[in-house]
Amino acid sequence: MLALAAAATSLLLAACGREAETNAAPSPRPVRTATIEKRESSTPLTFTGRIEAEDEVSLAFRISGRVHENATKIGDRVKAGQVLARLESQNELNTLRQAQAALAAAQGQLTQARNHFDRQETLLAQGWTTRANYDAATQAQQTAQSQVDAAEAQLNSAHDLVSFTELMADAPGVITATGPGAGEVVQAGQMIAKIARQDGRDAVFDVPAQLIRSGSVDPKVTVNLVDDSKIAAQGRIREVAAQASPVTRTFEVKVGLTDPPVAMRLGATVVGRVETNAGPTIDIPSTALTKMNQQPAVWIVDPSTSTVSIRNVDVLRFDEAQATISQGLDTGEVIVTAGVQTLHPGQKVRVLGSTP
Structure with a gap:
């Protein structure tokens, strides 16, 4: 009896030892991971506008x-x-006739003054007239010439008025x-x-102020017709309004088009698309996202201890395939991409492979 009791006690102690060993060192949880990388990305912006003449x-x-x-x-x-x-044009035509008559009269006075001057010049050379008479004839000719010049100027002005x-x-x-x-x-x-004028065409858009401040320098804009997206043209920003509209608080932006198709008629509605530099971004698989404190979060793997910890992140964009993270992750960190729902802080994990 004593021997039997001793054997039972040994078996019970052995079983307790194995259970304690199991509770003390659970097997690592298998997971898939990905290493964080930042990349430069561009964000497409689209606006609806209209076609106007450049001039x-x-x-x-x-x-x-x-x-x-x-x-x-x-x-x-x-x-x-x-x-x-x-x-x-009756009044202007009358003014023209009056100017023509005044010019004819002035030309007659000039002809008479020239003939008188010629006679006085001949008589003075022969000694039959005085220097005073010659000077008076000279002055009369100059006055008549000035009157003709004034009449011609008035006639030109009358012609201009008729043409106006x-x-x-x-x-x-x-x-x-x-x-x-x-x-x-x-x-x-x-x-x-x-x-x-037929010199060129502009695509005109109303753009918010923040996009103008954060936009690229001299971006290339693609413009498509709303009713037929196959009809397109390329352009660059030619003019930005100096003052915002008092109603919409947006700025009018004119995009000069290069060789626009004939179908882009004046007043046609178009859509402009431009790529803007969004800066470095981090894209992760959507399966890596979980929640902590009702906010998006991811599990971070510590390579030195093979344990995980949870961290909140800011999600910029999200779809079924991937999520774009704006804050919360750094380059080189390892996150869990599969098996996130069964983890707890400090848990050891075993990496099965990396998610591309």
């Missing part, structure tokens, strides 16, 4: 008057030198806006027609 000019009469004819229509194509509108009653296109283009019609009285400088 648009408002045409107006140089003088005031009553519009006699204005046949311009929005969308009409015009040529350089084409008459767009006319003013009633016709409004002509200074370059080929398309009419984008029209002003007063026939019968209306207009002032000098009042817009009669607005022409988009």
Whole structure:
């Protein structure tokens, strides 16, 4: 009996020893890991805008008057030198006739003064007149010449006034806006027609201020038509408004297009796309994410002890395949990418392999 009791006691002690050994040294948990690397990334930005003329000019009469004819229509194509509108020109034509008559009278006075001067010059040479008469004839000729010059200048001004009653296109283009019609009285400088010249095309966008401050220097912009994305053109930023819109608080940005297709007509709606440098980023597999304190977190592996610890991270972007981390990880750190749901802080792990 004593021998049997001793054997039972030995077996019980052996079993307790094995259980204590098992509890003291559990087997490491198998996991897959990835090493953190930073890379330079670019973020695409898209904006909706419109096509405008690179050079648009408002045409107006140089003088005031009553519009006699204005046949311009929005969308009409015009040529350089084409008459767009006319003013009633009776007063200007009368002024022209008056200037012509004044010039004819001055030329007659000049002819008479020259003949008198020639006679006085001949008589003075022969000694039949006095120096005073000769000087008076000389002065009369100079006065008559000055009157002719003044009359010619007035005639040129009258011709200009008559020409100002016709409004002509200074370059080929398309009419984008029209002003007063026939019968209306207009002032000098009042817009009669607005022409988009055919020199170039701009894609115009309204852009927030923060994107202008953080944007790249001289970025290349890809512009596509909204209704047909296959129609595209390349361009670069040509002008940025100096002041934000008081309504939208955005800045107007004009992108000069290089060889835009014909389909990109004035007023067409387009989408502009530009790549901006987002700086160094960290991409990890989405399977590495877990939660701690209701915030995204990852498990960090300590290579020296093969144990894990959990750490919160800031997620910039997330999809089914990968997540972009903005803060919380450094280059060279090892994270767990598979088996994250069964870990606890300080647990030993055994690396099965690395996730690419």
